[in-house]
Amino acid sequence: MLAMIRPQGERLGETLSLAEQIALQVAVEIVDDETPPLTRITETSIASRFKVSRGPVRDALRMLDTTGLIQLLPRRGAVVTELTAEEVADLFELRAVLFGLGARRFAQNRTEDELIEVRRRLADLKHLASRKDERAGADYVLAVLEFGNMICISAGIERLSSMVSNLFLRSIRYSRLGLAQAARRRESLANWTAMVKHIEARNGEGAEHAARTLVSESGAEAAKQLSEGN
Numbered sequence: 001m002l003a004m005i006r007p008q009g010e011r012l013g014e015t016l017s018l019a020e021q022i023a024l025q026v027a028v029e030i031v032d033d034e035t036p037p038l039t040r041i042t043e044t045s046i047a048s049r050f051k052v053s054r055g056p057v058r059d060a061l062r063m064l065d066t067t068g069l070i071q072l073l074p075r076r077g078a079v080v081t082e083l084t085a086e087e088v089a090d091l092f093e094l095r096a097v098l099f100g101l102g103a104r105r106f107a108q109n110r111t112e113d114e115l116i117e118v119r120r121r122l123a124d125l126k127h128l129a130s131r132k133d134e135r136a137g138a139d140y141v142l143a144v145l146e147f148g149n150m151i152c153i154s155a156g157i158e159r160l161s162s163m164v165s166n167l168f169l170r171s172i173r174y175s176r177l178g179l180a181q182a183a184r185r186r187e188s189l190a191n192w193t194a195m196v197k198h199i200e201a202r203n204g205e206g207a208e209h210a211a212r213t214l215v216s217e218s219g220a221e222a223a224k225q226l227s228e229g230n
Contacts, residue, residue: 020063022050022057022060023060023061023064026064027064027169030069031069037080037082038082041079046061061078064078067169068166068170083171083174084226085227088219088226091170091174092215092219095164096211098164098167099148099212100208100212101157101208102161102164102211103198104205104211105155106154106155108204115199118150118151118199121143122147124143125147125189128143129189137180137181140188141176141179144192145165148168152164171219171222174226177226179218180225191214192214195211198210
């Protein structure tokens, strides 16, 4: 998640600035639904909580605004973003196209070492999909995020990973809606398994189709849940 918050070109090994530490903590709370949509966030409240001046808080909120997790409002602070069903559908459609492109390029150019990593991550997804505890859905979604990010980073297309990661971060709460049920996670796993088979065969077209399908199906379920008021 840090890669989605830090400015483009920053190295993850560098020490986090105070603003980045604040942004990361607030982002985690939003993603985990500890700070729900439409919650108002003020510079004063965050500064008091972290015992810092308002300068780094202001910078942290600007970082979060660029991710789409919050919306900065003139003279009113910030509000945690809430999307309509139509906006969610649009986000997932964009994600499907971009992730499909990444999967196709990755399948065509992957190395044997990368294939080993893909198989390891797929095994992790299988384990998570079989879990039935209350954290299973959230952990599965985070594993999907990391798996997809790995594929996009390795696809060889500059900025693709940051674009896909940003869209995922904006829609992660809705991804959880789309994958909340165990049956949906099993369907998702089937699509990931199909994509990995195409990656093994260096079948770029097949990998792209599977990637688009897994994102689109998750998006359709999320939009359905939103429309039903969940």
